[in-house]
Amino acid sequence: MNQDLSILSLLIHASIPVQLVVLLLVVVSVASWAAIFRKYFSLKRTRALNDEFEREFWSGTSLNELFASAAQNAKLAGPMERIFASGMREYQKLRERNIIDAGTLLDGARRAMRASFQRELDAVEQNLSFLATVGSVSPYVGLFGTVWGIMHAFTGLAALAQVTLSTVAPGIAEALVATAIGLFAAIPAVVAYNRFAREIDKIAIALETYIEEFSNILQRNLSANVAAATNR
Secondary structure (H helix, E strand, C coil): CCCCCCHHHHHHCCCHHHHHHHHHHHHHHHHHHHHHHHHHHHHHHHHHHHHHHHHHHCCCCCHHHHHHHHHHCCCCCCHHHHHHHHHHHHHHHHHHCCCCCHHHHHHHHHHHHHHHHHHHHHHHCCCHHHHHHHHHHHHHHHHHHHHHHHHHHHHHHCCCCCCCHHHHHHHHHHHHHHHHHHHHHHHHHHHHHHHHHHHHHHHHHHHHHHHHHHHHHHHHHHHHHHHHHHHC
């Protein structure tokens, strides 16, 4: 007799542990795809906000005007703008305390930007560990379902007097479905993780470069102020 070896039929007739494994993998796969889409649009928005602020920063707008704008739009600002705001805020606080040493002012602003940079990087990397976990664990979960299914299939065959391919095939096939679904969950997660990791590295490099450039601007301004005060 012809046997229905479709995936749905195999899963319906599979043992309870295999069905639970497959259900878990399906849930994980859906959650993984949701995380992939969220991270894709999040990184896209982050890049757009950073590019927009960087264009405005180098357009000739004064630092005080940029800081005022960043303070008003703190919730909608991108990572680069928030890093700039942290550095300027610390710089102005030190100036209000009548600290005139250029090294102290510059070190304070740089430390504030570094702390903000780490917070922004942690936020950008959110959910990335979940994709890494799905990519590394899902194949083994599927393999567990396969091993269990094969054990269950051979246990049932032990009671048969004559074993043929038609009696072995359904049990083996339903067991292998778990591995296939495990790979289906793992492969997109691994590909997305690698791509997002590269994108985050680019964002981190851009932010670190900006910190150094902004620090140089502050240093030039401080040097100019010291020179102007000396000439008086």
